[in-house]
Amino acid sequence: MINIVQMGLGPIGQQLTRYLNEREGISIVGGVDLDPQKIGNDIGIHAGLDRFGTEIVANVESVQNIKEADVAVITTLSDLKKIEQQIMATADCGLDIISTCEELSHPWKTQPSTATRIDDYCCGKGVSCLGTGVNPGFLMDYLPSVLTSVCRNVEQIRVERIQNAEPRRLPFRDKIGVGLSKQKFNENRDGIRHVGLEESVCMIADAMKWNLNEVTETLEPVIATKDLKNGRIDVNKGEVVGVEQISRGYMNNNEVITLVFKAAIGVTDSHDTITISGTPSFTSTIDGGINGDIATSAITVNTIRSVLEASPGLKTMLDIRGPAYFSHT
CATH class of the missing domain: 3.40.50.720 (NAD(P)-binding Rossmann-like Domain)
Incomplete structure (x- = not known):
């Protein structure tokens, strides 16, 4: 036991x-x-x-x-x-x-x-x-690292985690700023962002034994193009429905790791996609994505x-x- x-x-x-x-x-x-x-x-x-x-x-x-x-x-x-x-x-x-x-x-x-x-x-x-x-800890770092084990060489790794945030629990939707104005979003950027992308970049680099000279991260709001209202959400056109974050890792000033995280209300093509560029080059996609909770x-x-x-x-x-x-x- x-x-x-x-x-x-x-x-x-x-x-x-x-x-x-x-x-x-x-x-x-x-x-x-x-x-x-x-x-x-x-x-x-x-x-x-x-x-x-x-x-x-x-x-x-x-x-x-x-x-x-x-x-x-x-x-x-x-x-x-x-x-x-x-x-x-x-x-x-x-x-x-x-x-x-x-x-x-x-x-x-x-x-x-x-x-x-x-x-x-x-x-x-x-x-x-x-x-x-799930992220960090698996989908955007551990899993792509494991997938490179079938490669003769690897030149670049790109991971996209795109998910519809509507089914997720309220604390998650709050964490990505759903319902905020653009101004409120910008005032509270540090508290809104998805945590862990930089750690995921570093985990992949550790697995690959790549010595990165720079890691960057950008954060932008996803804005509603129409009113979105039902029993779970109440967002007006022009308000924030989620985030898009991109973290990049550079080796010898060349971008070798790219992680794209987008979580927003109304996303219609949820997926988790890993693209390995090397020998061989290939793409692995989980259609619909993995439920994070x-x-x-x-x-x-x-x-x-x-x-x-x-x-x-x-x-x-x-x-x-x-x-x-x-x-x-």
């Missing part, structure tokens, strides 16, 4: 509770959330399931059965510096860690000092720590065995045994 502590019980955390509960050989022995409205609630009932007999507490140290736990899954924050103390407190409890923090997915180039602190601390405590998710929860569950097997320290998806779906442990 693998015993899990969940930290962060918002929409993704609740979905993860349901996914973990489905797997034979996995037991949730603790739930952690800072929200006073959640503290004291049964984690099973909180996720729309039957009672687990496990109450949500305010911090990992307060988990009643913490000594029985093996792994903590953390679905709290996107900011690496803000989540650092949560990681260290969890490591103090001797738990291996899987987190959906986007900036944790490959921080060695973007935030090297923080990455080194986390790595050293986890090594000292004898635990492994992995940042993962489902995939993030699923990959968090499916990396548990790989993280338990990993050596201590901060890991990326490139460092662990390739994960796969499993029905029982």
Whole structure:
């Protein structure tokens, strides 16, 4: 039996509770959330399931059965510096860690000092720590890296993730600025952007052993060309319906990695497309794209065995045994 502590019980955390509960050989022995409205609630009932007999507490140290736990899954924050103390407190409890923090997915180039602190601390405590998710963590970095394994040589990698944001949960739509005016969008750019594109560029470069001399990123709003109103959305013509971000990695001043992320209400051609230019050159497309909420929860569950097997320290998806779906442990 693998015993899990969940930290962060918002929409993704609740979905993860349901996914973990489905797997034979996995037991949730603790739930952690800072929200006073959640503290004291049964984690099973909180996720729309039957009672687990496990109450949500305010911090990992307060988990009643913490000594029985093996792994903590953390679905709290996107900011690496803000989540650092949560990681260290969890490591103090001797738990291996899987987190959906986007900036944790490959921080060695973007935030090297923080990455080194986390790595050293986890090594000292004898635990492994992995940042993962659908994006970053899989579709725009790990998967294209794996696809290059059939190539004699690679000259350029381009990934496009184009998705209709209407079916996504409200926090995601808020994150990409749906319903804002152009002015409000520009005033709040730092809080609106999709987090993780630069980390994905760096993960691909790490896999390829490409020494990039520059990484750039652009962010532009997608604007509604007509009123869009139904039970889920209420956007006027001229307001923001999403974002388009492009991150580029350059080696010897040549663009070798291009990542295009577009998420907006009304997109009609959702897809995830990877194009490898080399020998051979080829394109792989997932028509309709992968649902981010489902995939993030699923990959968090499916990396548990790989993280338990990993050596201590901060890991990326490139460092662990390739994960796969499993029905029982």
